Amino acid sequence: MTSFDPSELTYDERGLIPAILQLKDSGTVIMLGYMNEATMKKTIEIGQAVFWSRSRQEVWHKGSTSGDFVNVHSITTDCDRDVVILKVSLAKDGICHTGASSCFITESGQDQVVELKA
Numbered sequence: 583m584t585s586f587d588p589s590e591l592t593y594d595e596r597g598l599i600p601a602i603l604q605l606k607d608s609g610t611v612i613m614l615g616y617m618n619e620a621t622m623k624k625t626i627e628i629g630q631a632v633f634w635s636r637s638r639q640e641v642w643h644k645g646s647t648s649g650d651f652v653n654v655h656s657i658t659t660d661c662d663r664d665v666v667i668l669k670v671s672l673a674k675d676g677i678c679h680t681g682a683s684s685c686f687i688t689e690s691g692q693d694q695v696v697e698l699k700a
Contacts, residue, residue, distance in 0.1 A: 591664070599618075599665065601614070601617045603652065604670065606656070616633060616636055625657075630645070650672065651673035657669075
């Protein structure tokens with residue numbers, strides 16, 4: 583496994599980098615969050631996902647209030663080092679604040695999909 587220095591990632595003008603959460607076993611994308619350098623370092627240190635909440639302007643350790651902790655198994659960067667993918671497993675079944683297993687599912691349990699004609 584190759585390690586990386588979080589200070590070498592490419593953060594946006596707000597100091598954030600998009601973090602895509604993907605289940606390590608199925609490959610299903612379940613969430614998108616944002617990290618800054620400090621939350622990236624904390625994630626690596628504790629092995630659980632820690633984000634920067636853009637709405638609350640504070641550190642957000644996923645699961646600290648709900649118990650829905652996200653265990654991080656690996657972190658991959660894209661070629662520009664401005665997006666990361668976290669391969670994860672969940673401590674419980676839910677990931678979304680709605681209790682759903684993915685943030686990409688509506689309250690009715692349906693995927694939010696727009697079909698495009700090729």
